[in-house]
Amino acid sequence: MAILAKMLPQSTSVEKLGEEVKRRIFGTLKRSLYVLRVDTGSCNGCEIEIFAALSPLYDVERFGIRLVISPRHADALLVTGPVTRQYRAVLERVYRMTPDPKVVIAIGACACGGGVWYNSFAVEGGIDQVIPVDVYVPGCPPHPVAILQGILVALDVLKQKIEKVSYREEKPEEEWKLRPPLALLFERETLVKISWELYRDIMRTARKYLGYLYGVQLVKDYFALLSEVRTLGELREASKKIVEAWNRDPRIAQVVEELNKLVEKHFAQKH
Amino acid sequence: MAFIKLIEHSSRRGVATHPYPEKPFEVDELYRGKPVLDASACIGCGACANACPAETIKVETDYGKGVRRWTIYYGRCIFCARCQEVCPVNAIELSREFELAAKNREDLTVVAEFKLGSCAKCKGYLDVSIRHVELAQKLLERSEIANIMQELARYMVMCLKCKRSFFVEKLGEATRG
Numbered sequence A: 001m002a003i004l005a006k007m008l009p010q011s012t013s014v015e016k017l018g019e020e021v022k023r024r025i026f027g028t029l030k031r032s033l034y035v036l037r038v039d040t041g042s043c044n045g046c047e048i049e050i051f052a053a054l055s056p057l058y059d060v061e062r063f064g065i066r067l068v069i070s071p072r073h074a075d076a077l078l079v080t081g082p083v084t085r086q087y088r089a090v091l092e093r094v095y096r097m098t099p100d101p102k103v104v105i106a107i108g109a110c111a112c113g114g115g116v117w118y119n120s121f122a123v124e125g126g127i128d129q130v131i132p133v134d135v136y137v138p139g140c141p142p143h144p145v146a147i148l149q150g151i152l153v154a155l156d157v158l159k160q161k162i163e164k165v166s167y168r169e170e171k172p173e174e175e176w177k178l179r180p181p182l183a184l185l186f187e188r189e190t191l192v193k194i195s196w197e198l199y200r201d202i203m204r205t206a207r208k209y210l211g212y213l214y215g216v217q218l219v220k221d222y223f224a225l226l227s228e229v230r231t232l233g234e235l236r237e238a239s240k241k242i243v244e245a246w247n248r249d250p251r252i253a254q255v256v257e258e259l260n261k262l263v264e265k266h267f268a269q270k271h
Numbered sequence B: 001m002a003f004i005k006l007i008e009h010s011s012r013r014g015v016a017t018h019p020y021p022e023k024p025f026e027v028d029e030l031y032r033g034k035p036v037l038d039a040s041a042c043i044g045c046g047a048c049a050n051a052c053p054a055e056t057i058k059v060e061t062d063y064g065k066g067v068r069r070w071t072i073y074y075g076r077c078i079f080c081a082r083c084q085e086v087c088p089v090n091a092i093e094l095s096r097e098f099e100l101a102a103k104n105r106e107d108l109t110v111v112a113e114f115k116l117g118s119c120a121k122c123k124g125y126l127d128v129s130i131r132h133v134e135l136a137q138k139l140l141e142r143s144e145i146a147n148i149m150q151e152l153a154r155y156m157v158m159c160l161k162c163k164r165s166f167f168v169e170k171l172g173e174a175t176r177g
Ligand code: SF4
Pocket: A041, A042, A043, A044, A045, A046, A047, A080, A081, A082, A107, A108, A109, A110, A111, A115, A139, A140, A141, A142
């Protein structure tokens, strides 16, 4: 028995949550929640994530939620896809065939609003153009945990986390502030006065080789360095520190070398 | 007797299931979740709206209220980070937030409004926000060709109509004499 006890989930609050789910579902249905997955022309990305949510790693079934294959058995519809024109009538029929009370959960960007195909002639552009939707789960595809959360939000077990954000500018002079790396252009005294053109070239070179994420990170590091050094020789020495900080990646070394060359070229032009 | 093996195996491995929602689920450091706008940095230029493949970011000019309105509907976002890539002031970044389930469409939206500048000639609304002009002026000061651009800087604070008429006037002057 000791072995079996080890295999059981250790947490009690998940159990409690399961109890809550059960109480809510059983209160209305007197049995488990049956879910039907409806694919209205999705790319299958969302399906893969739904099946991942069913896998032991995330395990929707521990909340007593099961997949069924007929709308007549279903209490909830997990709808994916942007609703192709061909599928519209089918979706309407599936919705009518599902006994009340029912919950409709739109999974993925396609179902929530058409995704990248929202204005295509061949799709309706979202589930809510055809049938009423109870919960939207954005993502392309959504993370299995996000799908789990979506189902639990639909059952009112979890609270919805996101809410509408509004911002209105009142005093334009005071409210606006620059963010790095552009802010660094105006904040610091540097070896070479960084002109807009030099900034642009540095940014362009770093991003050409490293992409938008690492490129911008490297530029931030590089600007911090530029404000410390006094001469070009020092710059060459100090730039080794960056390579050091980036795990001595030879590719980074090459990009830093390119940036050094840019600054030197710029320096030579000025004097 | 295969199931005995299974029991043995699972007793060794323990529980694989993540105890979500009891514990928060940690996604990867580079996970691309909800794009978050830093409204105090955005200039309302619309580069993100141009780049967004799902066209879920919209930037429009409301001349009635005199604002540039930035809106996003997260429902249609495909978390591609192209908005982050193109933003000239790095005002929008993808966070690691992924639990975005919402009960109505409204909750999935963000609206930000930026005041429009005023035209130096006709005193009407400019077609861009005050911040946009300010940024352009700031960058022009730091440009290597700032002195050449002085003439052009006058166009910056003119609305589209005035710009046109100003240009035509200049053109007329040039061709006449
Ligand atoms: S939301 Fe994305 S992953 Fe899901 S069906 Fe549409 S395109 Fe595929």
